[in-house]
Amino acid sequence: MLYSQKRPADKRADFRAALASGELQRFPGAFNPLSARLIEQKGFDGVYISGAVLSADLGLPDIGLTTLTEVATRAKQIARMTDLPAIVDADTGFGEAMNVARTVQEMEDAGLAGLHIEDQVNPKRCGHLDGKQVVDENTALQRVRAAVDARRDPNFLIMARTDIRAVDGLAAAVDRAKKLVDAGADAIFPEAMASLDEFAAIRAAVDVPLLANMTEFGKSELFTVQQLADVGMNLVIWPVSLLRLAMGAASRGLDELENAGRLTGLLDQMQHRADLYDLIDYEGYGRFDDSVFTFTVER
Incomplete structure (x- = not known):
């Protein structure tokens, strides 16, 4: 945490x-x-x-x-x-x-x-x-x-x-x-x-x-x-390298948003919310204070 x-x-x-x-x-x-x-x-x-x-x-x-x-x-x-x-x-x-x-x-x-x-x-x-x-x-x-x-x-x-x-x-x-x-x-x-x-x-x-x-x-x-x-x-x-990769992905995402009006077609390229929460240790904060982590994320 x-x-x-x-x-x-x-x-x-x-x-x-x-x-x-x-x-x-x-x-x-x-x-x-x-x-x-x-x-x-x-x-x-x-x-x-x-x-x-x-x-x-x-x-x-x-x-x-x-x-x-x-x-x-x-x-x-x-x-x-x-x-x-x-x-x-x-x-x-x-x-x-x-x-x-x-x-x-x-x-x-x-x-x-x-x-x-x-x-x-x-x-x-x-x-x-x-x-x-x-x-x-x-x-x-x-x-x-x-x-x-x-x-x-x-x-x-x-x-x-x-x-x-x-x-x-x-x-x-x-x-x-x-x-x-x-x-x-x-x-x-x-x-x-x-x-x-x-x-x-x-x-x-x-x-x-x-x-x-x-x-x-x-x-x-x-x-x-x-x-x-x-x-x-x-x-x-x-x-x-990671910045270049991230900015390349961001640019493609903005193009998709401009052209398609939504990002549904790129969902499989995004970090899932569950993976993000795992990376930032949301559950660890929840163990420290049960009032923080009061929900689950479904994949």
């Missing part, structure tokens, strides 16, 4: 253990708190909270327009709804070194298991668009050092994302990944890798967990979980 009964500190410890297990961790992207609970119900390993999704949820492009407060608030709402660990896209840390430090502590307080900070110029843009710019090496390393210094729970994961592959090539990505690890990053997110061989090159260069971003319509081929595991990746995200 209500929120997860698992403490954030325990989620973080379990997440660290899972990353060290050798099994690829699967983190679909949640677009709201209810979808995070569905991700857990379906047996996945964790929840990813995408900056692109949070921007889109506000009707905004993913170009650094969201604020720390907006992202931390929504991330908290999502993370507290599941026993799974949740990690959040913290863009460039919402500023430079001191802003990054505050971002880390805000996300700790919000109950996240970790975050990633990227090396794009602030304000950033979507990692799979052309025309990105990255900061110089010193600035990138300062962001990571600030994040590591600011955290209070040593199990809170500080992941460094580098977008330099699309700007200066794979060799530059390998070099920067090594230096980000030396600066204290617990994990590396090499963005927009073009092939499995490129993921493998990052894997050979660093001895920390690596994340693969399997976003649709981007620069990377959509590799399978097994393909990514075979080249040594530790974590895979599908950041915007």
Whole structure:
């Protein structure tokens, strides 16, 4: 009932253990708190909270327009709804070194298991668009050092994302990944890798967990979980997939409503009310207060 009964500190410890297990961790992207609970119900390993999704949820492009407060608030709402660990896209840390430090502590307080900070110029843009710019090496390393210094729970994961592959090539990505690890990053997110061989090159260069971003319509081929595991990746995200599926279904539903005047033809594509009530644990609330759950839903 209500929120997860698992403490954030325990989620973080379990997440660290899972990353060290050798099994690829699967983190679909949640677009709201209810979808995070569905991700857990379906047996996945964790929840990813995408900056692109949070921007889109506000009707905004993913170009650094969201604020720390907006992202931390929504991330908290999502993370507290599941026993799974949740990690959040913290863009460039919402500023430079001191802003990054505050971002880390805000996300700790919000109950996240970790975050990633990227090396794009602030304000950033979507990692799979052309025309990105990255900061110089010193600035990138300062962001990571600030994040590591600011955290209070040593199990809170500080992941460094580098977008330099699309700007200066794979060799530059390998070099920067090594230096980000030396600066204290617990994990590396090499963005927009073009092939499995490129993921493998990052894997050979660093001895920390690596994340693969399997976003649709981007620069990377959509590799399978097994393909990514075979080249040594530790974590895979599908950041915007559920939002894209939901918005596609919503668009088709509105078309049906406009054309047919009712949605009878799409009932078999909808989540049944009974399934929704099961997901939000209506009966649990009823056990807490019998006056809440006083009816049954027939299928």
